[in-house]
Amino acid sequence: MQYQSQFDGEQLTLRLSGNLTYNAHGDMQKMVQDILSDPKSAQIIDISTLDILDSAGLGLLLSARDLCAREGIETTLRVPSEGPVAKMLSVARFDEIMSRS
Numbered sequence: 001m002q003y004q005s006q007f008d009g010e011q012l013t014l015r016l017s018g019n020l021t022y023n024a025h026g027d028m029q030k031m032v033q034d035i036l037s038d039p040k041s042a043q044i045i046d047i048s049t050l051d052i053l054d055s056a057g058l059g060l061l062l063s064a065r066d067l068c069a070r071e072g073i074e075t076t077l078r079v080p081s082e083g084p085v086a087k088m089l090s091v092a093r094f095d096e097i098m099s100r101s
Contacts, residue, residue: 001027001050005034011042013078017049020057028060032067039073044101046078053085058092065098076101 001024006013014031018024035043045061047053065075076099080086089095 003027003031007040010040011044012040013044013046015046015049017051019052020047020050020060021052021054022056024057025060028064032064035064035068035073036071039071041072041074043068043073043075044078045075047085048078048080050080050085053088055092058088058094061098075099 001016001018001020003014003016006015012035014035020028045064047061050057061077068075077094078101079089
């Protein structure tokens, strides 16, 4: 997994690409550390360009959300409208768990 960040003056968008699986644990930890080192009041995690998202990746997203929430940082997801990542989110009913933008 790779990520790029973009700040528009009000919120930070983190655009993830590649595979968000258990193997991305270290990359997600680094991303969360980057968020917490320069906190903004709102964050968007854009997963619309991910190739693969598995159940471990869903857990990593929830962990990132929880760590940010402890610091008062609101986190929302930008998701794809179709494809395997959208299907995984639908099957997991992730829209009931994490806010979408």
